[in-house]
Structures are given as structure tokens and as C-alpha cells.
Amino acid sequence: MVIRKEKLDFLKLEDIDSTSQGIVIMPITDFLRAKANQNTLHVRAFYSLLFVRNGELCMVADQNIHVLGAQDMISINADAVCSFQSHVDVEGYVVLFKASFFMQRNPTEVMRYFHFLKSRSMHTFVLSKEEKASCLQVVSLMLAAYNSFKLSADYVLKRYLIMLLHMLGRYIVVEGAGAHMDEGDDRIRNFESLVDSHYAQQRYPSFYAEQLNISINYLNRICRAKRATSCGTIIRGRILLEAERLLYHTFKTVKEIAFELGFENVPYFSTFFKANKGMSPEEYRKNL
Numbered sequence: 001m002v003i004r005k006e007k008l009d010f011l012k013l014e015d016i017d018s019t020s021q022g023i024v025i026m027p028i029t030d031f032l033r034a035k036a037n038q039n040t041l042h043v044r045a046f047y048s049l050l051f052v053r054n055g056e057l058c059m060v061a062d063q064n065i066h067v068l069g070a071q072d073m074i075s076i077n078a079d080a081v082c083s084f085q086s087h088v089d090v091e092g093y094v095v096l097f098k099a100s101f102f103m104q105r106n107p108t109e110v111m112r113y114f115h116f117l118k119s120r121s122m123h124t125f126v127l128s129k130e131e132k133a134s135c136l137q138v139v140s141l142m143l144a145a146y147n148s149f150k151l152s153a154d155y156v157l158k159r160y161l162i163m164l165l166h167m168l169g170r171y172i173v174v175e176g177a178g179a180h181m182d183e184g185d186d187r188i189r190n191f192e193s194l195v196d197s198h199y200a201q202q203r204y205p206s207f208y209a210e211q212l213n214i215s216i217n218y219l220n221r222i223c224r225a226k227r228a229t230s231c232g233t234i235i236r237g238r239i240l241l242e243a244e245r246l247l248y249h250t251f252k253t254v255k256e257i258a259f260e261l262g263f264e265n266v267p268y269f270s271t272f273f274k275a276n277k278g279m280s281p282e283e284y285r286k287n288l
Contacts, residue, residue, distance in 0.1 A: 011042035013096055022101030023157055025139070025146040028057065028092040032084055046096050048076040049164070051139055055090030059083065061122045062241070063248045071132055073125045075168065079196060080122070081245050093139045095161070102161050125168055138164045187212065188226040191219065192234065199238040200262040205231045240276050243269075247285045254281045 013020040016034040026034075028050070050057070050068065057068040060083045061076055068074065076082060078099070127135065142160045145153045194208050202208070208231065209216045216231070223231045239261055246257045258269035273281045 009042050010045045012045050013098065016096065021154060023095070023097040023146070023154075023161065025093065025095050025143045025157075027143075028052065028090055028094055031094045032090075043079055043081050044076070045078060046098050047078050048080075048082075049095040049168075050074050050076070050092065051094075051136060052090060052092040053136070054092070057090050057092075058085045063244055064122075066122065073127065073132065073135065073168070075123045075125070077122070081249055093136075093143060095139060095142065095164070097161060102158055102165070131167070135164060135167055138167070184222045184226055187214070187219075187222045191223070191231065195235055195238045199235060199242065200260065203235050203239065203262070205235065208235075236272075236276065240273070243273055243281070244277075244284070247281055248288060257281070 013022070013024050016031070017024045017026070050073070052068045052070060052072045054070050056070075059066050059068065061080050062082075066074075138160055142157055142164070145156050145160070149156070190212060191208055194211055198207070205216050205219060209219045212219065219231045223229060223234055227234060243257060243261060246252055246260070247254075250257075252260070254269070255266050258266050261269065263269035263272070270280050273279075273284070277284060279287070
């Protein structure tokens with residue numbers, strides 16, 4: 001199911017629904033038929049919640065293939081590279097939204113239960129039959145409000161979304177983090193956001209520590225406490241993730257990828273990649 005393009009494009013909510021004001025809710029079948037969505041891939045500039053009621057949905061999220069079956073519920077972080085294929089009839093819902101949509105008020109309280117949104121991965125929620133039914137009921141109400149009121153439903157949809165994320169957030173723990181949030185959680189989220197924006201130009205921890213107005217040692221302590229690794233490893237991991245995405249999803253040459261990621265030459269990039277993946281970029285691509 002490897003799909004490749006000349007380059008990775010961002011898919012915005014407005015590409016799916018031109019009237020979007022930060023959130024889109026629709027049946028999965030409509031989502032699959034949405035502009036430039038079926039059987040192709042994009043970097044998604046929004047968070048996604050998928051609820052499969054019946055049928056089967058095959059998808060790729062950041063080089064990993066997933067098959068979603070009946071009653072599966074998943075979350076996909078923003079900036080993930082995704083593509084979808086449905087080979088059989090599938091029923092369910094998608095809820096797509098920007099973080100700004102639900103964080104305009106009380107962001108600290110909001111993030112208390114929604115830590116899973118900021119991790120760079122996809123999560124499946126293990127819920128009981130009754131819990132799944134409750135989530136689907138909330139999504140059904142959201143869809144009805146979205147279709148009935150559109151632009152005037154922001155407040156109602158925001159309350160429903162917070163309720164839904166609150167329900168889901170209780171059933172997942174990200175890298176050992178519990179529901180308790182502190183200043184370190186805000187720092188690590190800000191750091192990871194900066195890395196997402198600057199990884200191709202800035203790969204030294206000193207830049208990020210300066211931007212956050214903290215020392216490198218303090219930044220490292222936060223990273224080790226919240227992510228069990230160093231800040232340098234997080235930066236390198238983000239560069240490696242993008243390298244894998246470009247090798248997996250695009251026709252770009254190794255040389256083009258190296259320069260896009262800020263490496264001065266191909267040997268330097270190849271050495272970096274092999275040190276982290278145990279194989280050269282060319283070998284990685286051949287093994288796909």
C-alpha cells in the first residue's frame with residue numbers, strides 16, 4: 001500500500017469542507033470521497049478521530065499500515081502523513097479539528113486529559129461496549145449539530161468535542177504520563193512544537209533552550225522526565241521521521257531529501273540516517 005508523490009502537500013480542513021471554522025464532522029464514506037483524499041496522501045494539518053461502526057478501513061499513518069475493523073476508535077496526531085483505502089463498505093464517523101478550536105479557553109485544563117493528542121503517533125482506544133456506545137452517541141449529536149447549524153454551532157461543537165476528548169483521554173496513558181499536568185508538560189509541548197517548525201534549520205539544543213528562555217540543562221531534565229530521553233534525541237528523531245516520510249512517500253532523490261532536511265552533503269545525511277536506522281537511505285527505500 002505504498003503510495004508516492006512528487007512532494008508531500010498539506011491537507012487543510014478547508015480542503016475537505018470549505019465552510020470549516022476549525023472543525024469538520026462527517027461520515028467516513030464522505031470523508032473518503034473528500035477532495036484529494038481517497039487513495040492518496042497528505043500531511044494533515046489537523047487532529048483526527050476515527051470511529052468505525054461497521055466494515056473495514058485500511059490506512060497508512062507515518063509508514064505504518066493499520067487495518068481498522070468494526071468498533072475501532074483511533075486518534076491521529078496533527079502533521080501525520082496519512083492515506084486511506086476502503087475495500088469493503090465501511091460505516092462510521094470522522095471528527096477533524098485544529099487544537100485552536102478547543103483550546104481558546106482554559107487551555108491548561110483542556111490539556112489535562114488530552115495529552116494523547118500531542119504525541120507523535122496513532123492511538124487505538126480500548127473501551128467497553130457501553131463506553132463505545134456513549135462516544136458514538138456524542139459523535140452523532142456533533143454530526144447533527146454540524147449539519148444543522150454549521151457556523152453558528154461553534155460553541156455547542158466545542159463543548160461536545162471537549163466532552164468526547166475527556167471520555168477518550170481517560171483510557172490512554174502516553175509514555176507513562178498520567179492525567180496530572182505540570183509546568184514541565186507545557187515546556188515539553190512548546191519544545192516539540194518548536195522542533196516541528198525548525199528541525200531542518202536548527203538541530204542544536206541551545207537554539208531551543210534560548211527560545212524557551214531556559215538553560216540547556218533544564219531543557220534536558222524536562223525531556224528526560226517527560227519523554228525519557230534527551231532533547232538532542234528528540235531533535236534527531238524529528239529529522240529522522242521526516243527523512244523516513246520523504247523516502248517512503250515521495251520520489252525525491254536521496255540528494256534532494258538531504259538538502260531539504262538541511263544537510264550540507266549526501267554523505268553526512270547517509271551517515272546520520274544509518275547511525276539511527278542501521279541502514280543507508282537507499283537500503284531503507286529498497287526494503288519498503
